[in-house]
Amino acid sequence: MQQDPSERYQAGMRVRRAVLGDAHVDRAQRQSDGFDAPFQSFITEGAWGTVWSRPHFTHRERSIVTIALLAALGQDDEVAMHVRATANTGATREDVLEALLHVAVYAGVPAANHAIKIAKSVYAEIDKAAEAGPA
Known part of the structure; x- marks a missing residue:
């Protein structure tokens, strides 16, 4: 039941x-x-x-905190998913970069470096899709 x-x-x-x-x-x-x-x-x-x-917290603020935590923990798939979700939460690319700078200081440069690569890749996908127009 x-x-x-x-x-x-x-x-x-x-x-x-x-x-x-x-x-x-x-x-x-x-x-x-x-x-x-x-x-x-x-x-x-x-x-x-x-x-x-x-x-x-607003969804924007939770989004920023979530991305920082996931990056610090090395949860790559989840970082990518939550970077994509910023389109819905209002967190900007600048917000994400600031969060990842905090990750570098408090959780380590390698974690932040990898998360920045993930974010750049996600943003490149988003930009490419925007250039292509509606599907």
């Missing part, structure tokens, strides 16, 4: 979609199966419905 989604899950899904975009969330949902469905629910409720839904 399937339970109705909790209010926290519903709030998390709204924020997750606002930050990552419908296409990303829909793809994650389609790829989810019985094995990782509990994990998808957990991150939707925990990360998105509990933390990202809090009112004190």
Whole structure:
């Protein structure tokens, strides 16, 4: 018997979609199966419905903090995903660079250097897609 989604899950899904975009969330949902469905629910409720839904930080501020933390931890795929999400959060390229400069000082130059390479690659993809126009 399937339970109705909790209010926290519903709030998390709204924020997750606002930050990552419908296409990303829909793809994650389609790829989810019985094995990782509990994990998808957990991150939707925990990360998105509990933390990202809090009112004190804006999505822009949370985006900047998240990118810095992921870069410091060497979570490359997640860095790229959250750099892409800045298109939805309002965090600028300058914001991302400033966050990564902090990473260099507090978590190490190699972590920041690698994250900067990732961000540059993501921005190059974004710029190329913008030049090509609508698909």
